[in-house]
Amino acid sequence: MNLELSAALGATFGLLAAACAYVISYAEYKRNWSFRGSAAKMALRSALVTFTFFFLAALALFAILQFTAVRGG
Numbered sequence: 001m002n003l004e005l006s007a008a009l010g011a012t013f014g015l016l017a018a019a020c021a022y023v024i025s026y027a028e029y030k031r032n033w034s035f036r037g038s039a040a041k042m043a044l045r046s047a048l049v050t051f052t053f054f055f056l057a058a059l060a061l062f063a064i065l066q067f068t069a070v071r072g073g
Contacts, residue, residue: 003062010058018051 025046029039 003059006058006062007055010055013058014051014054017054018047021050022047 022043026039026043029035029042033039
């Protein structure tokens with residue numbers, strides 16, 4: 001596995017997860033919360049955090065696999 005593949009997988013699954021997080025968060029903010037902020041902005045923030053998590057997790061997995069491959073011989 002190389003870095004480009006890990007980044008592509010992280011971006012792909014990150015975008016899918018971010019889209020799901022946005023839809024779920026937006027629906028919950030619109031339905032259950034009474035606040036002065038924008039539900040769309042808050043849901044977008046949740047989507048950004050989700051994308052960042054998945055992308056960084058893919059890169060971390062690449063680093064772990066590289067480390068174990070080097071140490072394993």
